[in-house]
Amino acid sequence: MNFLFAWRYFKSKKSTNAINIIAWVSVVAVVVGTASLIVVLSVFNGFEDLVKSLYATFYTELKIVPAEGKLLQLTPEQEASMARIPGIKAWSKVVEEKALLQNGEAQTIVYLKGVDSQYTEVTTMADYVKVGEFNLGTAEQPRAILGVGVESALGLWSDRELLPVTAYLPKRGAGINVSDPMSALIAENLRTAGAFAVQQEFDNKYVLTNLDFLKRLLSLEPDEYGGVEIALQPRADEKDITESLEKLLGKNYTVLSRYQQNQGLYSVMQMEKWVIYILLSLILVVAAFTMIGSLTMLVLEKQKDIQVLKAMGASSGRIQGIFISEGFLLAGIGAGVGMALALLICWAQQKFELIKLEGGSFVINHYPVKLMWPDFLLVSATVVLVAFLASWLPARKAAASNMELG
Incomplete structure (x- = not known):
């Protein structure tokens, strides 16, 4: 039920175009953040596999x-x-x-x-x-x-x-x-x-x-x-x-x-991967701010709807759930498109070796990529957490609204 309301609010025409623009900006930010995380982690996985294979030659x-x-x-x-x-x-x-x-x-x-x-x-x-x-x-x-x-x-x-x-x-x-x-x-x-x-x-x-x-x-x-x-x-x-x-x-x-x-080597590689993940997650933090703005404006836009729902018996928890679902919807659309884009980029790199490594002293001449499902789970969990934190404050504000119908 919450997602049904969220979907209708997402599709509905707003009185101010800025609300739609900010909503789509937040979706695009999630797309970029999700795709960047998966692509860079996949490239890191490719290099990690390459290094491990070279060490496996000797050890x-x-x-x-x-x-x-x-x-x-x-x-x-x-x-x-x-x-x-x-x-x-x-x-x-x-x-x-x-x-x-x-x-x-x-x-x-x-x-x-x-x-x-x-x-x-x-x-x-x-x-x-x-x-x-x-x-x-x-x-x-x-x-x-x-x-x-x-x-x-x-x-x-x-x-x-x-x-x-x-x-x-x-x-x-x-x-x-x-x-x-x-x-x-x-x-x-x-x-x-x-x-x-x-x-x-x-x-x-x-x-x-x-x-x-x-x-x-x-x-x-x-x-x-x-x-x-x-x-x-x-x-x-x-x-x-x-x-x-x-x-x-x-x-x-x-x-x-x-x-x-090679405990030192493997520990460093794992640490580097987590540092990369944390740094790239900042893109999703930017998306969170745009999402907060979008949802706050949506709450103001839907004040009358909120009061009608309360008059019909909807609890504050229900109202809060609707706007949290709206945040999950925005993040879900962005994450889905971002993952699809990342898959396309990684496939193209594997198939056509589009991005080359500069210099001729490397074992390979292009950036290696390796897609791993734990990375998708990690990025998905990060998007869900960011979406919840970004939508919680506007949703709480919506649930606490006490305006009366005129």
């Missing part, structure tokens, strides 16, 4: 790390038990250490990461090798795959067999000798096999090499590793597998999800 779904220190022990018996856990596809044992790489006069600090032959089963890093090949060599003849940023810093072509680079790593257990600092380091030559390009964070600081070679340099025991990176089967239950691994390995091991391995 596996699960990773076993030591609860304390830098090294853990993984025995053949533990590996056999891991193999019996349903849902685990493969795992790769890794060791990571900071090192100095030198090529002639050029040198740079990198993270030298030793990986085993299963590494290509748990990550897609081999697909991102831009020059050369994914070849780790052996413990005696190790090869290195450089990030393109490292390759540039060293001033070499990693796919060409010229001179090896020299890797300097700290000796295990060696103290710092002030008179001879180099005595605390161990050096060995590395032949380069290729270069990968994933994203700047990895490209500028990571070098992949043979696991056994790095373990030999660091004087590690046969069952000592820096961590174990695990890939899961499609649709595997990550939580159940994590609990099984924690039960199997005990308290000296920690099992990290991909989110936990």
Whole structure:
């Protein structure tokens, strides 16, 4: 009943055109606010997915790390038990250490990461090798795959067999000798096999090499590793597998999800999304002010109607409900059109890549978009809240009106 009155008031001819104009201005403001929120949140979702996919290239779904220190022990018996856990596809044992790489006069600090032959089963890093090949060599003849940023810093072509680079790593257990600092380091030559390009964070600081070679340099025991990176089967239950691994390995091991391995990144992305939402919601606040003006003028326009309804027995709550419904009607029309417009814009961007990213150094050349239904629910809830707050004051004024019929 309330919406029936609200609809008739919306359609009816007003004595002053300004009332209609302000009403339509408020609808347009809601259209712009709703469309802007959904489009920008969808673009943010697209970038978030892109970043996560790039991080997923380097970080596996699960990773076993030591609860304390830098090294853990993984025995053949533990590996056999891991193999019996349903849902685990493969795992790769890794060791990571900071090192100095030198090529002639050029040198740079990198993270030298030793990986085993299963590494290509748990990550897609081999697909991102831009020059050369994914070849780790052996413990005696190790090869290195450089990030393109490292390759540039060293001033070499990693796919060409010229001179090896020299890797300097700290000796295990060696103290710092002030008179001879180099005595605390161990050096060995590395032949380069290729270069990968994933994203700047990895490209500028990571070098992949043979696991056994790095373990030999660091004087590690046969069952000592820096961590174990695990890939899961499609649709595997990550939580159940994590609990099984924690039960199997005990308290000296920690099992990290991909989110936990990059908790800082994901937290920042979520915070950015909420900041964007709050800032764009200010457009709806503007719509609220125009809606207050429109409804206030409508209340003044319909004073006689209000008194007739009261004379017929309508309660103050009924009168208030009619004008709150009018606010919801204005906001609903604006939100519906805004969502339809947002869908059209996002579809056009996905289909025709209308808006390009400037510069040629990005993984993609256009703004990515990804529509998600929680965004529609969030925007809808925001519009409903704004409509209620904007219509409550005029509706209360209408309900409190005590003018008598002349």
